[in-house]
Amino acid sequence: MATEATTTKFHNSDFRAVPPPPDYLPEITVAPHDGLHFSQFMIAGSIAGCVEHMAMFPVDTVKTHMQALGSCPIKSVGVRHALRSVLKSEGLPGLYRGIGAMGLGAGPAHAVYFSVYEVCKKYFSGGDPNNSAAHAVSGVFATVASDAVFTPMDMVKQRLQLGNGTAYRGVLDCVKKVLKEEGFGAFYASYRTTVLMNAPFTAVHFATYEAAKRGLIEISPESASDERVMVHATAGALAGASAAVVTTPLDVVKTQLQCQGVCGCDRFKSTAIRDVTKTIVQKDGYKGLMRGWIPRILFHAPAAAICWSTYEAAKSFFQELNACTESGTIT
Numbered sequence: 529m530a531t532e533a534t535t536t537k538f539h540n541s542d543f544r545a546v547p548p549p550p551d552y553l554p555e556i557t558v559a560p561h562d563g564l565h566f567s568q569f570m571i572a573g574s575i576a577g578c579v580e581h582m583a584m585f586p587v588d589t590v591k592t593h594m595q596a597l598g599s600c601p602i603k604s605v606g607v608r609h610a611l612r613s614v615l616k617s618e619g620l621p622g623l624y625r626g627i628g629a630m631g632l633g634a635g636p637a638h639a640v641y642f643s644v645y646e647v648c649k650k651y652f653s654g655g656d657p658n659n660s661a662a663h664a665v666s667g668v669f670a671t672v673a674s675d676a677v678f679t680p681m682d683m684v685k686q687r688l689q690l691g692n693g694t695a696y697r698g699v700l701d702c703v704k705k706v707l708k709e710e711g712f713g714a715f716y717a718s719y720r721t722t723v724l725m726n727a728p729f730t731a732v733h734f735a736t737y738e739a740a741k742r743g744l745i746e747i748s749p750e751s752a753s754d755e756r757v758m759v760h761a762t763a764g765a766l767a768g769a770s771a772a773v774v775t776t777p778l779d780v781v782k783t784q785l786q787c788q789g790v791c792g793c794d795r796f797k798s799t800a801i802r803d804v805t806k807t808i809v810q811k812d813g814y815k816g817l818m819r820g821w822i823p824r825i826l827f828h829a830p831a832a833a834i835c836w837s838t839y840e841a842a843k844s845f846f847q848e849l850n851a852c853t854e855s856g857t858i859t
Contacts, residue, residue, distance in 0.1 A: 564846050569646045570639035572842035577638025580835035581630050586623035587827040588630075589614065592689045594820040595783040596790075607822050626688030629699045633681025641674035642839060645734065658742065660735045667730030675722050680715035682722075683786040690790050710789075717799050718785035724801065725778030729771045737767035737836065760840045761833040768832025772824045777817035779824060781805055 564572075581588070594610045614622045648666035653659040684702045687695070696702035706714050740763035781804045789795040796804055808816045 564646070564843060564850070566643055566647065568843075568846040568850075569643040572839050572846065573642025574635040574639040575842050576642065576835045576839035577634040578631065579838045580638075580831045581634040582627065583834055584827050584831040585627050585630060587823050589623050589625065589689045591820040591823040591827060592686050592783060592787070594823065595780045596690055596787050607826075610823075625691070626685040626699075629681045629685035629688060629702075632699065633678045633685065637674045637678030637681075638835075640677050641670045644673045645670035657738075660739060663738045664731035664735040667734035668727045670734075671726040671730040672723055675719060675726055679719045679722055683715055683718065686783060686786045687790050690787055695790055717788075718782045720799075721778060721782045721785060721801055721804075725775045725782055729775040732774055733767045733771040733832070736770050737763050737832075740766045757837050757841065760837040764832035764834075764836030765829045767836075768828035768830075769825050772828035773821065776821040776824055777805075780808065780817055780819055783820075784808065 590607060590610045593614060594607070618625070645666050648669045649662060652662035652665055654662075656662070684699055684706070687702055687706075688699070696705060741759055744759045744763060778801075781801055784804055784807075785796065785799055796807065798804075805817065812819070
């Protein structure tokens with residue numbers, strides 16, 4: 529009774545909660561690791577990669593045409609002219625030529641990409657979510673592994689994008705002809721260039737994404753949970769655009785190596801990056817190394833926004849599923 533009386537005594541309606549000072553901000557907590565299973569990271573990454581590349585495939589087709597030299601269908605370096613030429617020569621289906629190869633490569637490659645990144649991030653960060661160096665290094669490890677999976681299908685995809693149906697009838701036909709005429713090594717002719725391009729790309733990408741994500745959360749921590757999709761999308765777009773600009777010259781070299789001999793494009797005696805770069809500069813000047821940079825940004829900014837928001841949404845789903853499983857809600 530005494531306890532009840534004491535409690536009742538202080539339940540006075542005149543008492544009001546003291547508001548926090550104006551400069552008060554709730555403490556921001558970021559989990560050092562998301563606690564998902566390796567297979568769940570792979571599934572989330574696979575979904576994100578497929579959604580990203582399928583949604584942005586027409587832009588990627590325009591970029592490939594702009595970067596390919598020689599007598600390919602696109603000779604102009606303007607985005608508008610490139611798009612118009614593809615539509616005029618092949619119609620709307622021309623923008624989606626090679627999407628089958630992309631579908632076969634993007635899922636497995638991104639499964640490897642994100643799962644390796646998450647495992648490396650956990651290992652290198654030491655539990656510190658602000659360790660940008662760990663994010664960058666983890667991104668490099670992720671790209672080396674994923675490019676080994678994706679490069680062959682990316683080569684097939686780009687060759688199909690350039691052909692109007694005369695060079696190759698489809699994915700399987702392209703694979704068979706390349707194996708017969710050029711050998712297995714042709715599938716990895718651009719691997720070294722791809723890794724050298726994607727290593728700085730992913731280092732800039734992941735470091736920028738993690739920093740931008742945290743910065744956006746700090747701007748409005750009280751509404752971070754409600755706006756997390758927008759946070760991931762915005763941070764992803766900034767990361768994708770930044771990384772795309774930095775690595776465009778190597779992307780041009782990669783496209784040249786993957787498309788050599790197709791549709792009249794040059795065939796190189798040497799696959800050394802220096803030799804290919806020298807050929808591009810001799811033929812098109814230094815501006816040739818920046819061909820396709822506008823559609824590359826137009827691709828990577830929204831693609832990264834789509835990819836990261838999809839990936840984070842998939843991770844959230846698995847986190848909730850794991851929580852329900854642990855609590856016994858799902859058996």
